[in-house]
Amino acid sequence: MHTSRWFAVGQAHASDRRPGIRAAEQALVGSDAKLLLVFCSEALDLPAIIGQIQTRSGGVPLIGCTTAGEIATTGPGDASLLVAALGGDGFSVGTAIARRTSGNLRAAGEHAAGCLTAVEDRPYRVLLLLTDSLAGNQQDIVRGAYSVLGSGVPLVGGCAGDDLKMTGTFQMHGDEVVTQSVVAAGIGSDAPFGIGVRHGWRKLGEPLLVTHSSGNTVYTLDDAPALDVYLERLRVPVPAQPNQEELARLAMRHPLGLSRREGEEQIRFISGGEAAERSLRCIAEVPQGGLVWIMEGNAASVLAATDAACHDSVAGLDGRPPRGMLAFDCIARRGVLGQQGIHAEIGRIVAIAAGAPIAGFYTYGEIARTSGMSGFHNQTLVVLSIA
Numbered sequence: 590m591h592t593s594r595w596f597a598v599g600q601a602h603a604s605d606r607r608p609g610i611r612a613a614e615q616a617l618v619g620s621d622a623k624l625l626l627v628f629c630s631e632a633l634d635l636p637a638i639i640g641q642i643q644t645r646s647g648g649v650p651l652i653g654c655t656t657a658g659e660i661a662t663t664g665p666g667d668a669s670l671l672v673a674a675l676g677g678d679g680f681s682v683g684t685a686i687a688r689r690t691s692g693n694l695r696a697a698g699e700h701a702a703g704c705l706t707a708v709e710d711r712p713y714r715v716l717l718l719l720t721d722s723l724a725g726n727q728q729d730i731v732r733g734a735y736s737v738l739g740s741g742v743p744l745v746g747g748c749a750g751d752d753l754k755m756t757g758t759f760q761m762h763g764d765e766v767v768t769q770s771v772v773a774a775g776i777g778s779d780a781p782f783g784i785g786v787r788h789g790w791r792k793l794g795e796p797l798l799v800t801h802s803s804g805n806t807v808y809t810l811d812d813a814p815a816l817d818v819y820l821e822r823l824r825v826p827v828p829a830q831p832n833q834e835e836l837a838r839l840a841m842r843h844p845l846g847l848s849r850r851e852g853e854e855q856i857r858f859i860s861g862g863e864a865a866e867r868s869l870r871c872i873a874e875v876p877q878g879g880l881v882w883i884m885e886g887n888a889a890s891v892l893a894a895t896d897a898a899c900h901d902s903v904a905g906l907d908g909r910p911p912r913g914m915l916a917f918d919c920i921a922r923r924g925v926l927g928q929q930g931i932h933a934e935i936g937r938i939v940a941i942a943a944g945a946p947i948a949g950f951y952t953y954g955e956i957a958r959t960s961g962m963s964g965f966h967n968q969t970l971v972v973l974s975i976a
Contacts, residue, residue, distance in 0.1 A: 596913030609641025627653025657750030698733020705775025783905025789894030916949030
């Protein structure tokens with residue numbers, strides 16, 4: 590392949606013989622690959638898969654993670670494997686891994702960001718992060734990376750999944766399969782990157798003041814128990830003992846939206862409620878003293894956000910067509926869309942990509958920082974277009 594930059598994607602399934610070889614062969618369309626990205630179900634034999642990919646690639650730098658479903662040009666997948674390859678003289682790449690991060694996620698972000706400081710300087714740069722949302726407050730990872738790179742380098746990525754088991758996710762770096770870790774790729778390019786970030790949720794009612802919170806837990810809203818306020822605003826009976834499954838179904842369509850100075854609200858998925866404290870647990874921090882809204886949405890609003898995120902990312906390429914797209918899509922959005930809706934969503938991404946290959950996965954949280962220190966999202970679609 591005679592071009593300074595190229596991007597290709599390979600796909601295989603658990604039923605395939607040597608799926609790692611199959612997917613890698615499809616992705617490695619050039620002899621000068623600089624980076625491999627691996628997204629796959631935790632149901633696959635991960636060490637065997639990575640060994641097969643490394644055998645075929647000859648040791649090309651690799652990062653990856655397990656998923657809650659895969660996204661490809663061919664449509665949504667489950668129990669499948671995607672390998673995306675990025676190559677050519679127009680790219681330079683460095684990778685990093687921060688192991689056992691739950692004790693200090695900010696330090697993990699700082700370490701991960703260090704991989705970009707050693708990359709050959711090019712006009713355009715981005716840091717790609719794949720993390721374990723079950724290890725703690727992911728916003729701390731973003732803060733750590735920001736402290737190293739500052740405002741000049743955008744951050745993108747997603748939190749690994751485990752097919753909705755919520756028991757443990759895996760990350761991959763080189764020939765290793767790890768857990769509770771952050772893996773990163775710093776990418777320099779001679780051509781632009783474009784990032785789109787949209788969620789499709791609308792404000793419902795008046796804002797609420799977070800009067801008591803700590804980390805991921807919201808204790809009171811407007812000085813009243815957060816769980817009770819949330820349910821009363823949605824006109825749902827307030828039980829003495831909340832049913833966690835029913836609360837999760839309600840939260841999937843009614844997350845919290847955090848006020849921002851500019852742009853859309855940042856979304857926080859409500860992962861549960863505590864009966865004794867009458868509190869709400871979220872996937873990431875909800876700052877005390879901030880304003881939040883209960884949000885609402887449906888399949889139509891989520892699909893409209895898909896179009897907007899893709900168009901925003903392509904617009905960032907300064908008029909150049911995309912060579913490829915990476916999509917990090919929250920599993921909660923998949924739940925809202927349903928099986929028919931996720932096929933429609935990927936069809937829209939494919940149409941806007943205009944022939945460029947697509948790879949991505951359904952996440953437990955999304956990373957996109959293009960301005961400021963905030964950059965962790967829930968129930969959002971993040972799209973990275975590569976020129």
